[in-house]
Amino acid sequence: xxxxxxxxSVSGSPGQSITISCTGTSSDxxxxxxxxWYQQHPGKAPKLMIYEVSKRPSGVSNRFSGSKSGNTASxxxxxxxxxxxxxxxxxxxxxxxxxxxxxxxxxxxx
Amino acid sequence: EVQVVESGGGxxxxxxxxxxxxxxxxxxxxxxxxxxxxxxxGKGLEWVANIKQDGSEKYYVDSVxxxxxxxxxxxxxxxxxxxxxxxxxxxxxxxCVVGVGxxxxxxxxxxxxxx
Numbered sequence: 293x294x295x296x297x298x299x300x301s302v303s304g305s306p307g308q309s310i311t312i313s314c315t316g317t318s319s320d321x322x323x324x325x326x327x328x329w330y331q332q333h334p335g336k337a338p339k340l341m342i343y344e345v346s347k348r349p350s351g352v353s354n355r356f357s358g359s360k361s362g363n364t365a366s367x368x369x370x371x372x373x374x375x376x377x378x379x380x381x382x383x384x385x386x387x388x389x390x391x392x393x394x395x396x397x398x399x400x401x402x
Numbered sequence: 403e404v405q406v407v408e409s410g411g412g413x414x415x416x417x418x419x420x421x422x423x424x425x426x427x428x429x430x431x432x433x434x435x436x437x438x439x440x441x442x443x444g445k446g447l448e449w450v451a452n453i454k455q456d457g458s459e460k461y462y463v464d465s466v467x468x469x470x471x472x473x474x475x476x477x478x479x480x481x482x483x484x485x486x487x488x489x490x491x492x493x494x495x496x497x498c499v500v501g502v503g504x505x506x507x508x509x510x511x512x513x514x515x516x517x
Contacts, residue, residue, distance in 0.1 A: 295446070326503065330447075337497060338447065343504040381447050390437065390461055390502070391449040 296321065296382055296394035303400040309370040312397045314382030315363060320392055322363035326385035329358055329367045332396075333378045341380075342367060369399075377401040403428045404506040406481075406498045411511030418488050422511060424481035424498030432456075432476040434501045438483050440494035441510075450496070451483065465491075488515045 297315040304310040314321065314329075321327055327345045330338035340349050342358035345365065355370045365384070369376055382394040410422040422438070437452035451462045451472040460472050471484040481498055495510040 328505065337507050337509045340505060340507070347504070349504060383447070385502070389449065389463065390435075390452050391439075393447040393449065396446045 296384060296392055298380075298382060298394035298397045300395070301398045301400065303402055304369075304372045305402045306372050306374065308372050309368060310372060310399065311369075312367045312380055312382075312399070314365040314367070314384075314394050316365075316384055316392070317363055319388065320363075320384040320386040321360065321365050323387060324385045325360070327358065327360060327365040328383045329356075329365075330381045330383070331376075331378045332381065338381060372401055374401050404500055406500055406506065406508040408496060408498045408508045408511035411496065411513045413514045413516065414488055415517050416489060416515055418515070419484070419486045420488065420513060422483040422485065422496055422498075422513070424483075424508060426479045426481065426498075426500065429500065431474075431479040436472075436474060436481045437499040437505075438472060438481075439497045439499050439507075440492075440513075441497070442491070442494040445494075448494075453481070485513070488513075490515050 325345050329342040331341050332338045341356050345360045346358040357368045359366050380397045386392045405428045407425045414420050438450040440450050453460045453472045469487045473482045493515045495512050497510045498508040500506040
């Protein structure tokens with residue numbers, strides 16, 4: 293039940309676009325279209341931003357988009373805003389356990 | 403609106419027990435897989451356990467097998483996590499999560515295992 297691999301940190305200036313990667317294996321990210329992305333502000337519960345690779349829940353800005361290629365999923369945030377500064381986690385369904393999460397990426401808006 | 407509210411967290415000594423509850427509303431509870439996910443202080447998210455709609459299937463992360471038991475009461479729209487033989491490394495915020503494809507999360511309840 294190894295964690296998915298995310299960069300520890302990414303940064304960008306307001307208005308720019310950034311992409312966070314999430315690398316797994318053919319037993320999780322590559323094998324299923326059940327990749328989700330969560331945003332978490334300090335002291336708050338995770339908020340679902342993307343599910344099933346590229347779908348956005350109602351109320352989530354279209355500045356957030358998801359994609360997948362092979363064993364790597366990606367979250368792209370366009371038009372960065374100060375309120376986007378948070379921790380981001382990916383998760384995937386796996387063949388060995390229902391869910392595995394990435395280690396998290398801290399997004400800093402410069 | 404889907405709503406889940408966790409309760410039952412607190413301070414417990416190593417080796418002790420605690421029972422977490424999750425009260426659900428705003429959706430048909432008996433139609434969804436339910437899960438517990440935890441987050442240790444300053445750490446990432448970790449799936450702990452989940453249970454099928456009718457309770458017939460249950461799965462656990464290796465580190466809690468034999469110590470934690472997940473259960474549900476569909477008549478009461480409630481999910482539970484019985485935690486025994488608690489260890490310091492079980493210290494975390496425990497979240498109740500609805501569904502699999504597009505999960506909804508509660509606000510969490512803090513469990514602290516310390517002497």
